[in-house]
Amino acid sequence: MNRKKILFVYYQNIQIGGVAKVLTNLTSELAENGYDVDILFLMDTHADFYPVNTAITKYYIDSFANKYSKFATHINKKYKFIPKIYNIHSYFYDLGSYIVLKKWIRENHHHYETIVSCWYKLSTMLSTEKNISQKTIAWEHSSFRVGGVLYDKLLRKNYKKLKSIICINKLSVKYYEKLNKTFFIPNVIDDIFEEQKAITVDQKENIISFVGRLDKTKNAVELVKIFHRTRKPSDWKLQIIGDGPERNAIALYIKENNLENNILLLGIKSPHEISQLLRKSKIFAFTSLSEAFGLALVEAMFCSNAIVAYDCEFGPSDIINENNGFLIPLYDTEMFAEKLEILIKDETLLDRLIQSSYAESHQWKKEKIIQQWKKIL
Known part of the structure; x- marks a missing residue:
């Protein structure tokens, strides 16, 4: 020893x-x-x-x-x-x-x-x-x-x-x-994520997830606006996991735009709870303006999510590629919404990315x- x-x-x-x-x-x-x-x-x-x-x-x-x-x-x-x-x-x-x-x-x-x-x-x-x-x-x-x-x-x-x-x-x-x-x-990462088994798109719900502190750097308020403008069936939901100083601003936007049934502010959750929530979702969306790594992206991959994220400094570009999702130029909200629409409409593509995203997660074990x-x- x-x-x-x-x-x-x-x-x-x-x-x-x-x-x-x-x-x-x-x-x-x-x-x-x-x-x-x-x-x-x-x-x-x-x-x-x-x-x-x-x-x-x-x-x-x-x-x-x-x-x-x-x-x-x-x-x-x-x-x-x-x-x-x-x-x-x-x-x-x-x-x-x-x-x-x-x-x-x-x-x-x-x-x-x-x-x-x-x-x-x-x-x-x-x-x-x-x-x-x-x-x-x-x-x-x-x-x-x-x-x-x-x-x-x-x-x-x-x-x-x-x-x-x-x-x-x-x-x-x-x-x-x-x-x-x-x-x-x-x-x-936490063991709870490494222990997840691969699941297919038909085992999931029409949910997009975000996990992170609700502050200006994580930029969740922009994701809420992107989700609002994204053309999608009415049953799709955005679940936001986390808390922070921007929560009230996000809640106000949700209320003003009558989005209470489609955008869920879930607050802080334990790693086990996060893993179960991510297993339900099909897409993980990340609008952070700066990351040292982006641990939440890897956790989402272990939970079989396709990824759409801003290409901020520094971590996402080390993680995201054509096998697990899309890397979006910073602040390009139109392209972000466009890629979400593509995944929502094309279930075959979404399922392929979900499967290969899970496979790619193993390099981060x-x-x-x-x-x-x-x-x-």
Whole structure:
């Protein structure tokens, strides 16, 4: 058994979120494969939103207790009416986080052979510590363009001091390999999706699905409008799984256009519930404006869905091809609706894509992904 000790570092596991989800999935798999895994959260002790394997030890440091982080919270609340005040808040909170993280990591890093940072800001912080940076892997979950001038143009250059970089999309690999040794490893999905069996179009309902946080980036409100303009039989429905700040705007549009019987706002669901909902649907539609990977696309493929999605940066182009659906130029709502209409009218084509989409999903199975992690670790 391999007993290499590994530390993963992230902010929290208190709410729905892609990074926390894949973090708990991956660490659980590594623990099952004989690795000694710990997770450090930069938040006071909290209940887990996503279950953490009982073999994993969790540590908590309260980054919000630092004086700079407290000041950040104060100015964000008191002066939230000021444009871009959140940017100032972020810089002070990051400073507080760095101070708290630096203290803990200096005292404890010698216990670990490898440290995996799960966010670019944390990776940047760890890159400034000489003895720590050499054993740190940056696990990139966002666009390499995020962070503004401070991170993108200045601090991210310190990635060359790290042990290596792992990216979840191929465009990021091309960017980061100029700085350091870089690997492409997709995210691990929940077992519940891998366990799904292939089903045919006649076993499904006339449903289009969307899964994601209802915010401006995921852009679900645009999907609702596209669905409304798409020419289709009256029995077709759009089910939206997720919640977020755009929910009220979506609900208002549904009400104003009398779409209550055709567009269903289902809220947050468990992975098991999502898998059952996706098994019912024939098409998975995704209008996200930015993705680091697009885990929901792979989950939909395991549930035998044809895919129609925007070709946003960065993940969808690594996943979608002629065997599983259509990749639509960003903001081209007419083409998006056109492809939905084609699939709705042509059941033979839809069934072929449903079957080949399921077949293609197997390239994303966790066994292959864990083997890649094990080689690097």
